[in-house]
Amino acid sequence: MTKATPLTREDVEHIAALAHLALGEAELTLYQEQLAAILDYAARLQTLDTEAIPPTANVLPLRTVLRDDESASTLPPEDALANAPVTREHCFVVPSLR
Amino acid sequence: MSDWCAWTLHEALDALRRGDTTSVALTQAVLDRILAVDNDIRAYLTLTPEVALAQARAADAARAAGHDAPLLGVPIALKDNIATQGIETTAGSKILEGYVSPFDATIVRKLKTAGAVILGKTNLDEFAMGSSTENSAFFTTCNPWDVTRVPGGSSGGSAAAVAAGEALAAVGTDTGGSVRQPAALCGVVGVRPTYGRCSRYGLVAFASSLDQAGPLTRDVTDAALLLQIMAGHDPLDGTTWPEPVPDYGAALSRDGRGWRIGVPGEYFAAGVQPDVERAVREALRVFVELGAELVDIHLPHTDDALSTYYLVAPAEASANLARYDGVRYGYRAAGDFETVGDLYARTRGAGFGAEVQRRIMLGTYALSAGYYDAYYLKAQKVRTLIKADFDAAFAHVDLIAGPTSPVTAFRLGERTADPLQMYLADIFTLSQALAGIPAISVPCGFDADGLPVGLQLTAPALQEARMFHAAFAYEQATAWHKRRPKAG
Numbered sequence: 001m002t003k004a005t006p007l008t009r010e011d012v013e014h015i016a017a018l019a020h021l022a023l024g025e026a027e028l029t030l031y032q033e034q035l036a037a038i039l040d041y042a043a044r045l046q047t048l049d050t051e052a053i054p055p056t057a058n059v060l061p062l063r064t065v066l067r068d069d070e071s072a073s074t075l076p077p078e079d080a081l082a083n084a085p086v087t088r089e090h091c092f093v094v095p096s097l098r
Numbered sequence: 099m100s101d102w103c104a105w106t107l108h109e110a111l112d113a114l115r116r117g118d119t120t121s122v123a124l125t126q127a128v129l130d131r132i133l134a135v136d137n138d139i140r141a142y143l144t145l146t147p148e149v150a151l152a153q154a155r156a157a158d159a160a161r162a163a164g165h166d167a168p169l170l171g172v173p174i175a176l177k178d179n180i181a182t183q184g185i186e187t188t189a190g191s192k193i194l195e196g197y198v199s200p201f202d203a204t205i206v207r208k209l210k211t212a213g214a215v216i217l218g219k220t221n222l223d224e225f226a227m228g229s230s231t232e233n234s235a236f237f238t239t240c241n242p243w244d245v246t247r248v249p250g251g252s253s254g255g256s257a258a259a260v261a262a263g264e265a266l267a268a269v270g271t272d273t274g275g276s277v278r279q280p281a282a283l284c285g286v287v288g289v290r291p292t293y294g295r296c297s298r299y300g301l302v303a304f305a306s307s308l309d310q311a312g313p314l315t316r317d318v319t320d321a322a323l324l325l326q327i328m329a330g331h332d333p334l335d336g337t338t339w340p341e342p343v344p345d346y347g348a349a350l351s352r353d354g355r356g357w358r359i360g361v362p363g364e365y366f367a368a369g370v371q372p373d374v375e376r377a378v379r380e381a382l383r384v385f386v387e388l389g390a391e392l393v394d395i396h397l398p399h400t401d402d403a404l405s406t407y408y409l410v411a412p413a414e415a416s417a418n419l420a421r422y423d424g425v426r427y428g429y430r431a432a433g434d435f436e437t438v439g440d441l442y443a444r445t446r447g448a449g450f451g452a453e454v455q456r457r458i459m460l461g462t463y464a465l466s467a468g469y470y471d472a473y474y475l476k477a478q479k480v481r482t483l484i485k486a487d488f489d490a491a492f493a494h495v496d497l498i499a500g501p502t503s504p505v506t507a508f509r510l511g512e513r514t515a516d517p518l519q520m521y522l523a524d525i526f527t528l529s530q531a532l533a534g535i536p537a538i539s540v541p542c543g544f545d546a547d548g549l550p551v552g553l554q555l556t557a558p559a560l561q562e563a564r565m566f567h568a569a570f571a572y573e574q575a576t577a578w579h580k581r582r583p584k585a586g
């Protein structure tokens with residue numbers, strides 16, 4: 001297991017980009033400091049031997065849950081679109097993709 | 099009049115069934131109480147008096163026609179991360195401000211079918227991320243026992259409303275302690291059921307493997323009554339438990355003979371406020387008087403739960419909150435954007451508060467290439483060890499008892515500067531959430547400043563009935579649950 005590595009400014013900018021968060025300089029500085037403190041604390045887990053331990057995927061003994069594939073009523077488009085910031089002709093409006 | 103606001107659900111239902119009062123009179127009395135005290139407490143984000151009185155009139159008409167239902171005509175509140183058709187559901191976030199759900203959460207549908215009257219939506223930490231309700235994007239809720247202190251969180255609005263007489267009962271959600279910790283800090287009963295006991299359909303998703311809804315009430319009987327309605331399999335949530343729900347009301351008895359109650363040394367370690375330890379030890383003595391046997395046990399991975407939780411929950415949150423894109427619903431940043439990516443980033447940068455951004459960042463990091471094994475996978479493995487601690491303990495004991503929170507209600511602003519200090523408020527409630535097992539917080543005394551202390555009883559998976567039985571027997575042997583704050 002890797003030891004917790006120090007979180008660099010570049011790391012924090014990279015994480016913000018992955019998470020689609022436009023952040024200011026002050027926020028990046030604050031989060032770098034706070035995330036580093038939290039990750040430092042969490043580094044204690046690295047001292048535990050979990051080599052033979054399976055990860056918990058589900059706390060309940062449920063296996064793949066299937067249901068019959070039946071058609072049912074859905075929301076009318078007007079209701080489904082009612083909370084969208086901008087719509088046109090039953091579609092969501094976004095800036096062009098580049 | 100104000101006595102009505104102090105009623106339990108079952109007292110109100112008895113009065114309604116006897117014809118001593120009407121749902122309209124009861125609902126109006128609680129609405130009046132809200133108007134009188136909510137300027138100080140600020141428990142509600144949205145109040146729906148017209149909806150509530152219409153439901154109350156319908157309940158009275160149904161009763162007059164000879165009908166009854168388990169909650170017919172009793173006014174309750176819902177945490178604002180639970181979808182309610184036609185009523186704003188914000189999750190305490192600017193990014194969902196103005197969002198009006200086109201559907202009801204399954205638990206809301208069930209509560210309405212059972213006849214409940216919905217008073218409104220209560221305040222919470224943004225997206226239920228927090229332990230004090232100070233992370234709400236709108237305002238902070240105050241503790242009815244001392245308005246300079248936090249109500250706990252994230253279901254702080256629901257807990258404060260029940261404590262202050264602003265609802266007979268309320269529903270919250272518990273991802274790492276968000277029902278039990280505010281219940282303890284506000285002196286009310288709070289339940290986290292087994293993961294899968296209640297449908298998550300219509301809860302604003304935070305951490306999908308941990309989120310569960312649960313009741314906040316004035317006594318254990320009410321908690322059993324509300325969970326009975328909320329629980330059960332839902333075809334709309336594939337993680338709900340398919341077996342029938344036992345009769346919780348039938349489990350309530352004062353007989354404690356033969357119980358073996360585990361007392362984990364780790365739950366009385368350094369960091370627990372002396373008044374909290376004293377009150378919880380006294381509660382354990384009451385259990386001995388009831389005929390229970392106390393057994394010293396160990397949950398060796400208790401101290402690892404915080405690290406585990408703050409990797410698993412943010413990882414799941416970072417995935418769940420990816421849906422807030424400024425396109426389909428909610429807030430969209432103003433201005434012209436070069437690309438759709440800019441629209442996402444500026445919307446999310448401005449729409450989410452600091453704690454939510456911090457957790458999205460933490461979760462994104464824990465899941466990112468090169469760190470997945472060291473953080474997320476490692477935490478999921480330690481989660482197995484935490485669950486195994488409980489499995490080993492429950493081979494010898496029926497229930498586990500300890501404090502719900504290491505401290506009583508702290509002062510507003512006291513822990514906001516350091517996220518890790520805030521996270522430590524949940525140290526005794528995280529393990530149960532990670533293990534998926536049920537726990538209840540019941541009032542068990544007060545500290546020297548007159549602030550309530552909560553006793554937490556933890557049961558094995560799906561054994562809520564056993565948990566209710568023990569909590570009821572304890573409650574009936576004491577009078578802590580009858581004390582009410584004088585706020586307002």
